[in-house]
Amino acid sequence: MSALDGELAAALDELSRRRPLLLASDYDGVLARLRDDPSAAVPEPGIGDLLTRLAAVDGVTVALVSGRGVDDLQRTSGFTGPFRWIGSHGAEFDGPLTGELAVRRDELAAALAPLVAAVPGARLEVKPVSAAVHVRTVADLDAGQRLLDEAAAGPGSSPDLTAKPGKNVLELAVTDADKGSALVRLRAELGADGVLYLGDDVTDEDAFRALRPGDVSVKVGDGDTAARHRVGDLAGVRAVLERLVTALRA
DSSP states (O other): OOOOHHHHHHHHHTTTTTSSSSEEEEEEEEOOOOOOSGGGGOOOHHHHHHHHHTTSSSEEEEEOOOOOOOOHHHHHOOOOOSSSEEEEGTTTTSSOHHHHHHHHHHHHHEEEEEEEETTTOOEEEEOSSEEEEOOTOOOHHHHHHHHHHHHHHGGGGGTTOOOEETTTEEEEESSSHHHHHHHHHHHHHOOOOOEEEEEOOOOGGHHHHHHTTSSEEEEEESSSSEEEEEESSHHHHHHHHHHHHHHHHH
């Protein structure tokens, strides 16, 4: 097991004493390794069991907060525990997209499609509330970056869209929902006294900034962040979850 630094371990122990408690996490790059094929991003061994054990504790809610649509997240993760599911960066919270927004999403995808098709290895993903341009599998790094720039300056420049740049991806959403606003909303619904959030990507920064003093925010991997704590990799995520399982049993 990856060792946690003393400050983070102490923060987790203190958080575990608070109720109601909300434990929330991004999926890709946190609970599952990033994959070129998103459908292959299965969770790390044993992670589902740890989350289920945490969710079984009285007064504790476990939430999965992802840029994926909820259906995609449930299918890819295979998780079946008593979790709360927040998809599409918070837009999938109370139900599916309305008809008008779905039409706008499809128009956006149609505008992006020829740009993506012109770059070998690039991929266009149409989600419930957005369209995402992926360049992780583009061999020519400069060509991949140019595609992201063209997508942002072209179809993505419309004022009714919300850009959500990430690692080798530009996601353009037809709503202004973000992970931070979703986390605030879920916290209020639960009346949570304490919150943990684990994330690794640019879109997780909204969630980190939405937390209060005394909450625990954990950045996974390198990069600038508003999170108060950091672990180096997915082994560190496992260590966080195992520390919480132990603390909540005490």
